[in-house]
Amino acid sequence: METILSVQGLEKSFKDKQVLKSISFEVKQGEIMAILGPNGAGKSTTIRNIMGIIYPDRGEVIFHQYKDIPRHKIGYLPEERGLYKNVKVMDMLLYLADLKDYPLKKAKERALAYLEKFDLKGKENVNLEELSKGMNQKVQFISSILHEPELLILDEPFSGLDPVSQDVFKDEIRHLADQGTAILLSSHQMNLVEEICDRLFMIQQGEKVIYGSLDDVKTEYANFKCTIRGHNDLTVLKQLPQVQRIDHQPDRAVLYLDHDVTPTLWLKNLPVELHIQELSIDRISLHEIFVDIANSNQSNEKVGEQHA
Numbered sequence: 001m002e003t004i005l006s007v008q009g010l011e012k013s014f015k016d017k018q019v020l021k022s023i024s025f026e027v028k029q030g031e032i033m034a035i036l037g038p039n040g041a042g043k044s045t046t047i048r049n050i051m052g053i054i055y056p057d058r059g060e061v062i063f064h065q066y067k068d069i070p071r072h073k074i075g076y077l078p079e080e081r082g083l084y085k086n087v088k089v090m091d092m093l094l095y096l097a098d099l100k101d102y103p104l105k106k107a108k109e110r111a112l113a114y115l116e117k118f119d120l121k122g123k124e125n126v127n128l129e130e131l132s133k134g135m136n137q138k139v140q141f142i143s144s145i146l147h148e149p150e151l152l153i154l155d156e157p158f159s160g161l162d163p164v165s166q167d168v169f170k171d172e173i174r175h176l177a178d179q180g181t182a183i184l185l186s187s188h189q190m191n192l193v194e195e196i197c198d199r200l201f202m203i204q205q206g207e208k209v210i211y212g213s214l215d216d217v218k219t220e221y222a223n224f225k226c227t228i229r230g231h232n233d234l235t236v237l238k239q240l241p242q243v244q245r246i247d248h249q250p251d252r253a254v255l256y257l258d259h260d261v262t263p264t265l266w267l268k269n270l271p272v273e274l275h276i277q278e279l280s281i282d283r284i285s286l287h288e289i290f291v292d293i294a295n296s297n298q299s300n301e302k303v304g305e306q307h308a
């Protein structure tokens with residue numbers, strides 16, 4: 001698939017603090033690329049650089065082969081929510097579509113269809129300030145996609161939404177990607193990211209820690225875990241081979257297995273006296289990979305600080 005956005009070696013400092021350190025990634029046509037990282041990692045700063053809201057100290061943002069990003073081909077949902085207040089929903093949607101040179105008749109048809117899809121049918125003449133926070137977010141999301149952008153950038157699109165609305169957003173984002181839109185999204189909701197993203201870029205303290213397809217990342221970082229429901233002593237579980245870490249509760253244990261474990265061979269070594277009501281083997285989730293990497297980088301940093 002064609003590369004739509006290419007971010008090359010972005011560096012950015014605020015005063016003497018460097019918050020982006022050589023950030024490079026691409027977003028291709030028809031893919032959902034997630035940018036992940038703990039609070040303060042640099043996700044929004046990266047997105048603001050791409051959108052030209054702030055400028056990098058070094059590095060480039062390239063759209064197709066061009067350095068000038070055509071605004072009408074991009075849709076953007078910023079982290080800051082809230083558009084205009086004393087304006088009617090449809091007026092605001094059409095105003096923003098017009099700014100992107102999108103035909104008004106088509107914009108109105110699409111707006112009505114999207115309002116219905118997002119459970120806002122009949123709200124077109126309501127003032128934005130009369131809508132709830134989640135409703136406002138839906139309208140803002142509609143405004144970011146109404147003009148059929150080639151590249152859609154969503155900063156925390158799921159935050160503040162109820163589970164039903166999250167699903168509607170998730171389905172629409174996937175649908176847009178399937179139709180060819182290149183999508184870059186940042187999110188803390190790992191379960192949703194895991195469900196919809198094709199590739200991911202994880203950033204920590206302004207630096208890349210993971211970049212690749214969800215499948216590759218899982219193969220590289222997601223060890224297997226074995227969950228056993230049953231009453232087993234921790235001392236017994238600790239004797240099992242190739243176990244990195246155990247989360248133990250009286251009636252349940254999760255055993256995080258070494259990286260090179262072949263589950264079928266490992267299962268053969270389980271002692272017969274183990275109490276098993278249920279047993280399952282799964283790859284660890286993106287959430288667990290994220291927490292592991294965030295924790296290990298933090299402890300490396302503390303070690304570094306102690307040696308400095």
Ligand SMILES: Nc1ncnc2c1ncn2[C@@H]1O[C@H](COP(=O)(O)OP(=O)(O)OP(=O)(O)O)[C@@H](O)[C@H]1O
Pocket residue numbers: 014019037038039040041042043044045046
């Ligand atoms: N305008 C600014 N002036 C000074 N420092 C800033 C500015 N904007 C961001 N920062 C700093 O840059 C770092 C990265 O912030 P950024 O908002 O990009 O993080 P984030 O990954 O989006 O975090 P979150 O998940 O909390 O939204 C933080 O240390 C933040 O304090």
